Amino acid sequence: MSDPLLPRLGALADPRAFTAALDITGEEREKLARQLRDMLLIRAVEERIGDMVTAGKIACPCHLAIGQEAVAVGVSAHLRKSDRIFGTHRSHSHYLALGGDVYALLAEVLGKADGCSRGMGGSMHLHDEENGFMGSVPIVAGTVPLAVGAAFAAKMDGRGDIGVAYFGDGAAEEGALHESLNLASNFKLPVLFVCENNLFSSHLHISLRQPENSIARFAAAHAVPYDIVDGNDVVAVARAAGRLISAARRGGGPGFLEAVTYRWRGHVGPREDVDVGVNRGGDLALWKKRDPVRRLAEALQAAGHLPLEGYDRIERDVRHLVGEAWQRAERAPFPPASALLDLVYAGAARR
């Protein structure tokens, strides 16, 4: 028998709902303009990477977050550089939303020495500690326990910093998530669990993998406060993240944010997965109408905060920036042969 109190996505999982312009009442205009630019930048970078995979210039596996930009941008609105953020195989957006350098990301996916991980990680192992991004890995739920440990450290440091674990709905099928939620809840650790529920794990829809579609039910089971939002609404994401993050900073223990979204491209690479036999029917076309970028832009336009030429200018600017960064990245050198063995262990003497 199904529990009526179990968290469920309801209309949040319906692409025909939530397609209108965002409600931006009471929101600061400059902040929204910045968030729009950040989302457009993420999209431009992801599209460039996708094109370069197609062109055969990028070989490493790239998992694109086109369509999911609002989650990272909304959450990052409340993060500071001393926070401890961990990502997944699909983390370009997490890295960029924190202010990560576009050139260093593009150099990284090309395996170049100027990359954010010195060319040693590729798309799936990004590192940018300066902006709070400790790292991303493709093992599903692999970084969730690490973020909990970072929160242990943050709690001991006592400066109000938090750990953040980004993961997808597939991670809820790993034991690591449950152990981590339990630890964080038991020890009241300052960590935000951010589930980007895009309804797919690789090629399988959530209906083929789990008996219910809301991942927040696992937070409820571990007595972790949670919120479920439209992940394609940057305002809703930011508001919910802000509440959970400030509670964690104040010593209230962990929080869990489930942001319901959808990826426009396939699990990996630039295609839409039709080529690997995944039939997303009309859903993809519908979800594209629930575009997080367009909905914010329309809201800003309707409120008179963003003239049409303003939007075009931002788009042109970010595309120009990405184009220049790409050209530089292509010219950048590869890591020296010595990196292969020199980086296995810490080189410098301790302390």
Add this chain to the structure above:
Amino acid sequence: MSGNRVSYGSAIRAGFEYLLARHPEVFVIGQGLWSPWYVGNSMTDLDMQFGTERIIDTPVSELACTGAAVGASLYGYRPVVVHPRMDFMLYGMDAIVNQAAKWSHMVGGQAHPAVTIRGIINRGGEQGAQHSQALHAWFAHIPGLRVVMPATPRDARDLLIAAVLCDDPVLYIDDRWLYELEEELPPVCETDLRREGPRSARSGCDVTLVGSGYTTHLCLQAAQELEARGVSAEVVDLRVLNPLDARLVVDSVARTGRLCVVDGGWRNCGMAGEVIARVTESLDPAALKASPVRLTLPDAPAPTSRALEAGYYAKTGDIVEAAVKLTVQAGMLVK
């Protein structure tokens, strides 16, 4: 106990005490840390002495606890995550093998997980297949993960300290069968783990015996018995299994011409095979007076029945017999 004789178990505790008293960035996390019996006498009352905020007893979550230790180690802490039995530690494999061991390399050397994972070998007494394993060879296979196995009380203390103060992830493997072993302990010597490696535990000229952890202890006992039979055995204690520096073993075999490696793990793809390979690929075949031999566990899970268990683990007598055979093969007269 006379003088400053300290047992292996107490020496581990002394290592923890040293670290916790001097290094505020050290904390310990794992199962059974507030219990008097989970980890023998190796951590008794550390929670009382240093507080339950630094000695953290946890739910049975090997993966999350190991991963949490890795995560904290990326932020200036030097956590030790304790697994009272190595068998249970396997749930934490992802955190050890995929995350800790590879982190430095995959982020271009910009961050180092300075975490110590303590995996205890706890076997015998009809404990059976899942309460017995010595899996050091698995972990020694992984680049980026240092693996140490102390065989003496002094190493139990000082290698623990070196492991924790090392900036790399280290798997520290201690053995409950050694906990009562005693020796005089000199003051703590803080060493750089990167410069630690195999050590000659006894010199000899007829045969080289190689052990690690408990099997070093067996080799030393065997060497004594061999001496009575006129065979002079050199004993090399591997101590640091990864990265493995086998030069000391190679040099020893170059002198003795005979090699017997004793390992507490299984035969196939095991530590003993690795040591023999290092020696044979480094020496001229003419330097060997007999084919090297290895004593390992039979390739079967640990049995529970005492009838089967009695023959499962190598004993001193097996080493003596193997060494005598090596020397006889080579034409040496043995008493």
